[in-house]
Amino acid sequence: MTKLALSWSSLLLLLLLPLVGFSQNSADDRPPVTGAYFIQNALVVTQPGAEPTMSNVLIRDGLLAGIGKNITAPADAKVMKGDSLYVYAGFIDGLSHVGVPKPKDDDRPRYEGYPGTAPNDVAGIQPDRSVMEMIKASDKSVEEMRKLGFTTAHVVPHGNMLPGQGAIIQLGGDVANDMVIRKGTSLFAQFVGGRRVYPATDMAIMSKFRELYKQAEQAKTHAARYAKNPRGMARPETDAVLTAFDASIDKKRPIFFAVDNVKEMHRAMTLQKELGFPLVLANVSDGFRAMDMLKSSGTPLFLSMELPEDKAGKKKKDDEKEEDPVKAKMEERRMAAMKDYVGQAAMMAKAGVPFGFSSMEVKAKDVRGNLERMIGAGLTADQALAALTTTPAKMLGLSDMLGTVEKGKIANLVISDKPYFEKGANVRYVFVDGMPHEYEVKKKKTKKAGDANATAKAAGSWSVEIDAPGQDGDVEMTITGEPGDFSGSLSFGGESTSLSAIELDGNTLTFEAKIDAGGQSLPLSFEVVIDGDSFDGSVTAGSFGTFDVEGSRKDPE
Incomplete structure (x- = not known):
């Protein structure tokens, strides 16, 4: 590989020109949605349980025009x-939260008054907010989930107790309004208290929720009576926070409760029984502890795709002595608990409890692996497919337009080179609203696996070589500090950009950077394995693909 003294914009062209042909057509400069596509002689799985059938698929005006x-x-x-x-x-x-950037701490409202009288925005009581005001079509999470095969998402705001109202969006489009299928589809709630203000605990959140809901019922009743005959009645006050509950009181809009554990699950269902609103439980990680309750209640359910890390295969340190019996017992219990978490989806399916999946806490890079682990724990491929397609479509009221490959439905498709859940399968195309996004399958070099128990030095000056298709590029990198307190920069052709999210796990180094791409910010995500004074790995350049990267220390010891 040769070193090239180019500007950041030249580096961008170096990396992306080989891919511009399809990527630009499928994203930024794409043709109108009235375009027609004909997928010839593919194995089509029309719905969960159906055998792959050799068929042709015609897409026109964003819809499936024929199969x-x-x-x-x-x-x-x-x-x-x-x-x-x-x-x-x-x-x-x-x-x-796909497409909804997390607010920075500096953007959050500050309050130094009495904790019990904090304004609603400080206390996290914002049910009147719409997620539509927060969606950023160019957020990297949109592409990260889309390249896994996700084409539609029910998205909600970040926040505390009542962050706001959700919307169902397509993972395609240049602005939020291009992406939306339905606005105001849910009221989002969670047991996340305010910082040093009321309500801060689960019990306080339950109390405040009851208070707000009852006040909203009273305000709604008063407004209805006033509308019929205002004589002798005080004019109703306008309160956006209370009005936000109206559709849920009328049972027209569900309240989605994100629950982190079985206690929160019970608390959300207690509120539902007392107040009568339509409830959906989401981000459920240990529903296996309340299987009978979930089955008897029929509450719609979305399981978390986040799973505990599997450390069973990690090697012991060379100097580790014979394992302590107490530690061994603790590890045995931990492994038993992890087995339950990983097997939760299979348990639900076996018990006949319908469920979909939620990505609120999982990293996109872990989704495929976690689905494989669930299938390894007893979930069938058909059951997994149902949880990703027909079941969420039904729970979100989208079955008439999404969830199956049928004529007349929206042309949202995921196309893989093997059965999706088969090990080694690659997503080749994803259609969103009839628009294609192509994903190149690169032949991976044989790379060393990371070792969480290894030791490596990340600090120093590095020469970094990025291998793009048909081109090579070289960048200089400097990292200073210690694990937990790293900082650094990338330099190329006299220009530089700061590194962020620098983490060293054993000998695996991950970090991120952003470069200016003609006025737009292009995210770069690196993951490399350090071996003494060299490393190799990969860099993902936004939606343009993943490239091999190698590095050597410029100041070896």
């Missing part, structure tokens, strides 16, 4: 050969 062996390609359609490709309905995320 079958005998349909032919119209003259104006772009023909895509589907030989050996598997076609599924696009996946649906039941509760998510």
Whole structure:
């Protein structure tokens, strides 16, 4: 590889020009949604439980215009050969922050008054807010989830007790209004207290929720009576916080409670029984502890795709002595508990409890692996597919437009080179609203696996070489500090950018950077394994793909 003295914009062109042909057409400069596409001779899985059937798929005006062996390609359609490709309905995320950037601490309201009288925005009571005001179509999470096969998501704001109202969006489009399917689809609640203000505990949150709901009922009743005959009645006050509950009081809008544990699950269901609102439990991680309750109540359920880390395969340190019996017993209990968490989805399916999935806490890079672990624990591929397609479509009221590969439905598709849940399968295309996004499958170099028990030195000056298709690029990197307090920068052609989120886990180094791409910010995410004075790994450049990266220390000891 040769060193190139280029500007950041030149580096961007170096990395991305080989991919511009399809990526620009499918994202920024894409053709109008009236375009037609014809997927020829693909193995189509129309719904969970259906056998893959060799078929053709016609997409027109963002809809599935035809599926079958005998349909032919119209003259104006772009023909895509589907030989050996598997076609599924696009996946649906039941509760998510995808496309909703997390606010910085500096953006949060400050309050120094009495904790019991904090304003609603400080206390985290903001049910009148709409997530539509917060969606950023260019947020990297949109592309990260889309390349996994997710095409639709029920998204909600960040916040505390009552962050606001959710919306169902498509994971495609240039601005929020291009993405939305339905606004105000949910009221989002969670047991997250305010910082040093009331309500700060679960019990306080339950008390405040009851108070607000009862006040909202009273205000709604008063307003209805006033509308019929205002004589002798005080004019109703306008309170956006209370009015936000109206649709839930009328049982027209569910309240999605994100619950981190079985206690929070019981508390949310207690509130529902007392007040009568339509409830959905989401981000559920230990529902296996309340299986009978969930089955008898029929409460809609979205399980967390986050799973405990599996440390069983990690090697012991060379100097580790024979394991302590107490520690061994603790590890045995930890492994038993992890087995329950990983097997939760299979337990639900076996018990006949319908569920979808939520990505609120999981990292996108862990989703495929966690689904594989669930299947390894007894969940079948058909059950997993149902939890990603037909079940969330039904729970979110989208079955008439999404969830299956049927004529007339929205053309949201995920296309893989093997059955999706088979090990080694790659997503090749994702269609959102009939628009294609192509993902290149690169032949991976044989890389050393990271070792969490290894020791490595990240600080220093490094020469970094990025291998883009048909091109090579070289960058200089400097890291200073110690684990937990790293800082650094990338330099290229006299220009530099700061590194962020620098973490060293054993000998695995991860960090992020952003470069200016013609006025737009392009995120770069690196993951490398350090071996003495060299490293190798990969860098993901936004939606343009993942490239091999190598590095050597410029100041070896």
